[in-house]
Amino acid sequence: MADDLVKQPIHWISTVEELEECCERWQSKKLLAVDTEFMRSQTYYPIAGLIQVNDGEANYLLDPTTIDDFSPFAEILVDDDIIKAIHSCSEDLEVFYHSFGFLPQRLFDTQIAGAFVNLGYSMGFARMVQGVLGVELPKTETRSDWLQRPLSVAQKHYAALDVEYLYLLAGKLLTELKAKERLDWVFGEGKTIVKNFSDNLDPKLSYLRVKNAWKLNAKQLAIFQNLCEWRELTAQKRDKPRNRIVKENTLFAMALKRPKHISQLRNYEGMSDRVIRTDGEYLLRLIERADKIEASDLPELLPKPLTSAENKRVKALRAEVQKVADEIGIASEILARKKEYDYIVRDYLARGEWSYPEGFPQWRQALLTDLINETIKVEPADEVDS
Incomplete structure (x- = not known):
């Protein structure tokens, strides 16, 4: 049972005043374990349901549904004197950036750290905890609704478990990495992860994430780039998953065939009547604009698969x-x-x-x-x- 494994107190933090008190306490800490719980099935942006922190003495569950100012916590996360341990941090970075507008510094990703001490690449959290700490964590609440209030006792214990054992795991890894003189390597990887996340935020670069984009010539790629940027911005504006706007296969086909009339848009599989009605004319202008780009200004062709x-x-x-x-x-x-x-x-x-x-x-x-x-x-x- 999760409650048998939780050894430290659990504090529910639901006001800015309580958060400020916590952050004042954390300013003197050298290490914090941090995790997030969120929902994202019908939206572009993750909806933060819970932020968990362990400082080596207690578990703190921060409620983003009632705390309307996370700037005190932002100061902690960007403090270079405090190590922030997160396991497989990519989704957590999304939550921090899109929900609160900041990214952690002095990042210690325990999944990456494990790879530096021969624990394998991309090891899951529960498996790493079992291998390093000898503790088997339950998985009962992995698909919980983290936006419901009040959270159940089981949910709170599960959330606390994650950061309590993340703190212990991080401590073990930090000690081993220091002995092997590899700590700087891991922190360097953390900086790279944060930088890559920031670089990939540019909607103009969203076409680079499409696997088959290398098949397009320069003119087609310019069109595809414009269409993908439009989809990214539209998904953000409407807060809908990208594929709920238009699937990338549809945009790919449009870049190949370059439709010129509204009536032609109906020939593309996955092109909804709503998109044609609200965005059709604009999409045609995007295609026409890209079609007129001078050869010297066209995007570079993407690398083909290896020979x-x-x-x-x-x-x-x-x-x-x-x-x-x-x-x-x-x-x-x-x-x-x-x-x-x-x-x-x-x-x-x-x-x-x-x-x-x-x-x-x-x-x-x-x-x-x-x-x-x-x-x-x-x-x-x-x-x-x-």
């Missing part, structure tokens, strides 16, 4: 990186991601030289530069079928 020759080199490089990862006890995915392998190999085959993609961390460069120099120049052997 067979490129794949062989990536595979050879990945195998050597895996050896380094095994030797130092770290998940290989932390040393280099797929896009980074692709970039390095493509750069070498195009220029006869190679470089790291922008922002590639110095600590990784120190581990990999000599290895890449030796490996990338060797022509990979053809695989033999067994």
Whole structure:
């Protein structure tokens, strides 16, 4: 039972005054464990249902349905002197940014941290707690309605459990990482996560998240970029999921065929009468505008899938990186991601030289530069079928 596992007091925080008292207490802390519960089935933005904090002494459940000013908490989250432990933080960042307008600094993502101490890549929270702390956490409230009030006792205990054991988990990982002299690496990854989140907020870049966009030529890509930006802005304005506006396959087909008349929009699967009625003329103008862009101003073509020759080199490089990862006890995915392998190999085959993609961390460069120099120049052997 969840209540048997909760060892520390649970405090329900529902007013700004109570939040201010908590934040004053947290200013002297070196570590806070933080989690969020939210709902998002019919909306673009996550709706915050609960913010959980553990400071090593107690669990605090912050109620965003009644607290109308989270600026005291924002000051805590952006304080570089306080470590904020979050597990797999991407969705939590969305909640903090879209609900309260801020992003945490001094971020310690325990999922990332686990990869630095050989616990594997992308390990779930419950599994990591069981492996590191020997505690099996219940999963009874994972699909709860976190916007209902009052929350049940079971919900409160479940929410408190998450941060109580997150705090203990973070403490163990911090100690081990400090002993291995890898703390700066993990905090560097935290900064990168926050930066990437901020960079991806630009609606103009939303087309880059569509897997098949590489199939489009420059003119089509300009149209697709405009259409995807429109969808992103419309979804935000109406607070509806992107696909409730128009599915990306529909926008892709429009970029290919470039409709010029309202009547043609009805030929596209997934194009609703409402969108045609309210946005049809505007979409046609977007297409026409993109169609007139000068060649020099068109977006760069997106990389195609790797060729067979490129794949062989990536595979050879990945195998050597895996050896380094095994030797130092770290998940290989932390040393280099797929896009980074692709970039390095493509750069070498195009220029006869190679470089790291922008922002590639110095600590990784120190581990990999000599290895890449030796490996990338060797022509990979053809695989033999067994």
